[in-house]
Amino acid sequence: MEIQKIVIGLVANDRNQYLISLRQGKQHLAGKWEFPGGKLEAGETPLQGLNRELQEEVGLEVDDAELMERKVFAFSDRTLELHFFRVIRVRGQAVAREGQPLRWASVAELKQLPFPDANQSVIDRL
Numbered sequence: 666m667e668i669q670k671i672v673i674g675l676v677a678n679d680r681n682q683y684l685i686s687l688r689q690g691k692q693h694l695a696g697k698w699e700f701p702g703g704k705l706e707a708g709e710t711p712l713q714g715l716n717r718e719l720q721e722e723v724g725l726e727v728d729d730a731e732l733m734e735r736k737v738f739a740f741s742d743r744t745l746e747l748h749f750f751r752v753i754r755v756r757g758q759a760v761a762r763e764g765q766p767l768r769w770a771s772v773a774e775l776k777q778l779p780f781p782d783a784n785q786s787v788i789d790r791l
């Protein structure tokens with residue numbers, strides 16, 4: 666099977682807090698916090714997919730973003746290719762469009778909260 670590509674956005678506010686939400690229910694990695702994002706769809710560039718996912722999940726339009734890290738990570742049950750973007754400019758107000766718990770977290774908080782193991786290297790760099 667082809668490795669699924671995932672696009673993920675790190676959005677910071679002017680207090681250097683990052684937008685995160687809680688994975689829930691039957692989702693892969695339920696109970697872990699995440700940065701908004703999801704599966705790249707066929708025919709999309711990573712930036713197009715990032716813009717679509719952030720609009721769908723948190724109502725933000727991405728005007729500019731740069732790739733921070735691309736990594737292939739093997740979880741116990743699947744392998745993903747994760748594209749972590751630093752979002753440089755957004756428009757709109759963050760809202761939980763999928764009913765997910767959504768909050769802003771400082772870098773110190775990010776280092777304490779449970780995230781997927783794949784996120785470790787990116788969080789370490791903040």
Ligand SMILES: Nc1nc2c([nH]c(=O)n2[C@H]2C[C@H](O)[C@@H](COP(=O)(O)OP(=O)(O)OP(=O)(O)O)O2)c(=O)[nH]1
Pocket residue numbers: 671672673692693694698699700701702703704718745781782783784
């Ligand atoms: N969004 C997001 N996903 C992450 C992060 N870290 C990490 O390992 N993942 C994994 C969890 C999932 O297996 C995958 C993201 O897929 P997803 O479940 O969000 O996919 P999606 O938004 O397209 O949702 P769906 O419609 O398929 O339910 O990447 C992260 O920081 N943010």
Ligand SMILES: [Mg+2]
Pocket residue numbers: 701702703704722
């Ligand atoms: Mg998602």
